[in-house]
Amino acid sequence: MDVHKNSYICAIYGKTGEILGETKISSDIKLIEKFINNAKKKINEDVDVLAGYEAGCLGYSLYWQLKEKGIACNILAPTTMQRSAKNKVIKNDRRDAQMIATNLANGSYKAVYVPHDHDVEIKEYIRMMNDFKDESKKVKQHINAFVLRLGYRYGGKSRWIPAHIKWLRGLELNSMYKEILDEYLSQLEELTEKIERFQHKLEELSQKDSYREKIGELRCFKGIDTTAAMTLHVEVSDFNRFPTAPAFASFCGLTPGEDSSGEKNKRLSITKQGNSLVRTTLVECAQVLVRGTIGKKGKKVKSKQLGQDVKVIDYTDKAVLRLQKKYHQMILRGVNKNIAVTAIARELACFVWGVETGHIA
Structure with missing residues (x-):
């Protein structure tokens, strides 16, 4: 099935x-069922039917609807499907449906993992919270640009702390400019309150029996807070489907690409395939992890590790120490900072896999 918002093309x-x-x-599940039954009558024998569609705008909804009707279904990962050269030249919905059907028949694809219902609910909650965070960033950019256009520059080291907000509110502006800035600051304050409320709700959700143990273990890593731990856990859902740590890093799109031929070996930038939110979260965690003195644990990390298994604490401490040393060695060699952080994120993904699957020996 080549599926769209209002129509399905079936082959x-x-x-x-x-x-x-x-x-x-x-886009009616009853019409799909009718189409399958008519095809079975033409064949005039009892056969098993496997339906499938590309991962996209419909998410898991069609999969669950088909499952309720007793129709087996797979969601195909687009980057793993085989496509003919002709399909690349002449592309339309009909050809896409035929191509999907051919991949289903030949098994030349990888199916998207379908998580549990409660994981999907929390996943959507986290994505909603991230949307509000993006809005907050935009408002901050608008404020910075507006103030700069008026010729004001903040002399402090850190922005968006109470001192910076106080400075913004204390600017002497004419009535119209003052009204504009107040509207921006009011919008920022409203978004900040909402994000704090979402984070508090996420803290409560992390204490559920199905999440408490693993989220607590992931938080033992420096740089991984409750939001990051919940994001990694529910976005992946089942880490055991990855046989090795490098396989999980590859799923995150953090492994380098390659364009080699004969004696020529050429490494490319990371593939950026797989789950983009997991990849972004790991990079953000790595940015925090490499800060500070190598091997020194702060009060925040110690408080997160309270009550956790000694083996988990030992494993995460050794991982953080190794990653911090590796980062600084790369920087001393002249490696670009962003490349170094990405390399740390890739290795952090492997350590996260170890905690989630119990491979911490």
Whole structure:
């Protein structure tokens, strides 16, 4: 099925290798069921049917609807599907449906992992919170640009702390400019309060029986707070589906690409395939992890480790020490800071996999 918001293009690929039927229908699960039953009548024998569609705007909703009807379904990861050269030259919905059916028949794809319902709920909650964080960043950018256009420059080291907000509110502006700045600051204050409320709710959710143990263990890492731990845990859902730590790092899109031929070996930038939110979260955690003195644990890290298993604490402390040393060695060699942080994020992903799967020996 090539699925869109208001319509589905369906194609059935038979055992003998030909397209047995095609149709364009509205986005109604009953019409899919009807199309499958009609195709079975044409074949005139009892066969198993496997439905599939590319991961996209519909998320898991169609998968769950088909499952309720007793129809087996896979969600295909777009980057793993085989595509003919002709499909790249002439592309339309009909050809896409045929291509998806062919991949289903040949098994030339990887299915997207479908998480549990409660994981999806929290995943959507975290994404909603991130949307508000993005809005907050935009408002801050607007304020910075507005104040700069008026010729004012903040002399402090850190922005958006109480001292910076006090400085903004104390600027002597004419009535119109003052009104504009007050509106911006009011919007920022409202967004900040909402984000704090979301984070408090996430703290409560992390204390549920299904999350408490693993979230507590992940928080033992320097740089991983409750929000980051919950994001990693629910976005991946089942870490055991990755046989090795490098396989998980590859899923995150943190492994370098390659363009080699013959004796020529060329490494590219990271693939950026897989889950972008997990990748971004790991990079942000790595940025915090490499700060400060190597091997020194702050009060915040110690408080997060209270009550945790000694083996987990020992494992995470050794991991942080190794990553901090590696980062500083790379910087001393002249490696670009962003490249170094990405390398640390890739290795941090491996250590996260170790905690989630129990490989901490």
